[in-house]
Amino acid sequence: MKPAPFAYRRPESVDEALAALAEGGDEARVLAGGQSLVPMLAFRLARPALLVDVNRLPLDRIEALASGEVRIGAVVRQRAAERAGIAPLGEALRWVAHPPIRNRGTVVGSVCHADPAAELSALALALDGVLEVRSAAGAREVRVSDLLVGPLMTSLRPGELAVALRLRTRPGWRWRVREVSRRQGDFALAGVVAGLPPDGGVCRVAVFGAAGRPYLVDGPAEELPALAAAMAEPASDVHADAGYRRHLVEVLMRRALAS
Amino acid sequence: MIDVDVEVNGRRVRARVEPRLTLADFIRDRAHLTGTHLGCEHGVCGSCTVLLDGEAVRSCLLFAVQAEGSRVTTVEALAGDGALHPLQQAFHRHHALQCGYCTPGFLMALAELWERRNEVADEELIAAVDGQLCRCTGYAGILAAARDAFGTLEP
Numbered sequence: 001m002k003p004a005p006f007a008y009r010r011p012e013s014v015d016e017a018l019a020a021l022a023e024g025g026d027e028a029r030v031l032a033g034g035q036s037l038v039p040m041l042a043f044r045l046a047r048p049a050l051l052v053d054v055n056r057l058p059l060d061r062i063e064a065l066a067s068g069e070v071r072i073g074a075v076v077r078q079r080a081a082e083r084a085g086i087a088p089l090g091e092a093l094r095w096v097a098h099p100p101i102r103n104r105g106t107v108v109g110s111v112c113h114a115d116p117a118a119e120l121s122a123l124a125l126a127l128d129g130v131l132e133v134r135s136a137a138g139a140r141e142v143r144v145s146d147l148l149v150g151p152l153m154t155s156l157r158p159g160e161l162a163v164a165l166r167l168r169t170r171p172g173w174r175w176r177v178r179e180v181s182r183r184q185g186d187f188a189l190a191g192v193v194a195g196l197p198p199d200g201g202v203c204r205v206a207v208f209g210a211a212g213r214p215y216l217v218d219g220p221a222e223e224l225p226a227l228a229a230a231m232a233e234p235a236s237d238v239h240a241d242a243g244y245r246r247h248l249v250e251v252l253m254r255r256a257l258a259s
Numbered sequence: 260m261i262d263v264d265v266e267v268n269g270r271r272v273r274a275r276v277e278p279r280l281t282l283a284d285f286i287r288d289r290a291h292l293t294g295t296h297l298g299c300e301h302g303v304c305g306s307c308t309v310l311l312d313g314e315a316v317r318s319c320l321l322f323a324v325q326a327e328g329s330r331v332t333t334v335e336a337l338a339g340d341g342a343l344h345p346l347q348q349a350f351h352r353h354h355a356l357q358c359g360y361c362t363p364g365f366l367m368a369l370a371e372l373w374e375r376r377n378e379v380a381d382e383e384l385i386a387a388v389d390g391q392l393c394r395c396t397g398y399a400g401i402l403a404a405a406r407d408a409f410g411t412l413e414p
Contacts, residue, residue: 001300008261008278031325038320039301041279051278053325079314098390100308100315100368202347218338 004039006226014134017052017161022136024050026158030073031055032109035101052161059163060247062086069130069166077122078102078110080145089167090173090202091125095177098185108165111144114154117187119177121148123221124208125214126175127167135160148213172198176256179209180248182239189240190248192228196221203257210234210249225253265326267292268336278325283307286333287325294334294363298392305391309333310366315371315387334363337370346370349408350401357396365391369405381411 011017021028027049031037040046059073062084070086079102080091089107096102096110096119110120111129121144123129129144136159145166147154156162179191188209195204203221208214210232217228234245263274267290274289286295286309298304300319307318318331338405339342343351346366356362368387372379384405393401 002281002381003279005277005279008322010324019389033321034325035302035317038281038322042301042319055325098305099371099386100317100390101302101320103311103314104316104320166316242262 001042001044002045002221003038004044006041006048007050009050010056012056013163014057014059014163017054017057018134018136018159020052021161022159024048024052024159026050028158030109030112030161032153033077033105035097035105036109036113051202054161065166067166068171069168072107072165072167074108074161074163076107078107081107086169088123088127088169088177088193088195092119092177093177095119095179095188095191096185098100101185108253111165112156112162114148114150114152114213115132115187116151116211116213117189118192118214119179119188119191119193120210122191122193122206122208122214123168123177124165125216126195126204127169130163130166131162132166133160134163136161145216150212170195170239172196176259178252178256178259190232190234190252191244192249192252192256194224195252196257204209205253205256207232207249207253210245221232221257224257226251228253263322263323263327265290265328266325266330268331268333268339274323278322278324280323281319282321282323282326282331283311283318284313285326286318286331289323292331292333292335296360296363298360298364301378303362303392304364306361306364308367308391310371312334313371313374315368316341332370336367337366344370346404346408349404353404353407354398355396355404357383361393361396363391369408372374372381372409376409379409379411381406384409384411 009020018175029048030055031051060075061073063071111124124144131142178195179188181188190209193206229250232246234242238241272290296306298306302317302320309318
């Protein structure tokens with residue numbers, strides 16, 4: 001399984017990358033960590049004419065902003081984010097694949113890949129994520145809730161590059177991630193990111209692996225498990241049927257909120 | 260075609276390659292180091308794990324052009340001076356390999372941790388091997404070897 005031929009650019013600046021992406025149009029793809037894209041190339045599920053490698057762009061910083069948000073640059077590795085001392089990120093990342101994958105995979109890339117079972121997409125949704133997007137035509141911001149359209153589908157347009165993701169970590173909140181997968185590191189059959197407020201009032205949870213995209217539920221802890229399960233639209237496949245996945249959502253939610 | 264210049268096990272390897280050539284194929288076919296094995300070629304099995312600038316990576320999920328200017332370490336470097344590396348000796352002692360196909364990947368996933376071996380927690384050893392697929396030896400011997408080499412083995 002070898003990828004089909006493609007042209008390759010390795011820009012050193014964001015402007016250079018945007019120019020290459022504009023030129024490539026909808027035949028161009030951004031190559032960041034490549035831990036999802038390269039397997040798709042190997043299977044020839046994706047056959048872009050041009051890969052724009054953003055790994056050498058100066059977008060590798062995690063910053064705490066005055067707004068209270070955390071800003072994660074486009075090429076911050078999952079491994080670096082895991083060690084940055086940001087509690088909810090560390091909690092979610094330990095479920096993501098394996099160390100050699102996290103050494104290369106990026107946080108922003110995982111969110112933009114939009115796998116419905118990805119922990120990081122659900123986390124970004126729960127933490128009011130906003131994606132900073134640039135293109136040759138200008139800049140815009142996209143809320144993660146508007147970004148994730150469906151399985152592997154986002155509202156990003158050809159020529160656009162996500163340069164950073166901002167997350168609101170809600171001081172004082174406790175975040176729990178729970179999931180069930182067939183093997184450690186596999187994509188989850190279903191999972192939840194649960195946020196518990198310091199006052200024990202309205203909780204916030206994001207559910208993943210149980211619909212075409214992760215979804216949010218806010219409410220008091222005792223109502224959330226049933227509510228979240230009712231909102232699930234799980235798929236049936238060889239790994240688990242829809243009923244089992246819906247059941248997992250309720251059980252995982254109860255466990256996350258009780259812990 | 261693009262020129263690449265990569266340091267592999269301390270040796271400079273230069274080649275003119277297609278962008279789609281994976282780092283794994285570069286290591287095997289251009290650097291002629293066949294200790295790095297290809298199992299699945301889509302990042303699942305871990306057999307092709309090497310160190311890139313000291314970090315364990317799947318070499319099938321990187322293109323050779325991306326390693327331009329980087330330092331790659333493969334399983335051949337472990338026993339550089341002829342004597343087996345302590346990790347390899349531990350694998351030998353604990354029968355941590357049967358067919359051996361996955362072994363280079365296991366060794367390199369663990370080799371990432373070797374520099375700070377005195378402070379590696381047992382959970383890190385488990386995390387290092389749980390991303391590597393072995394289909395014949397079983398993980399008990401592999402984990403015992405890792406724990407022995409890193410000194411976290413229960414007496």
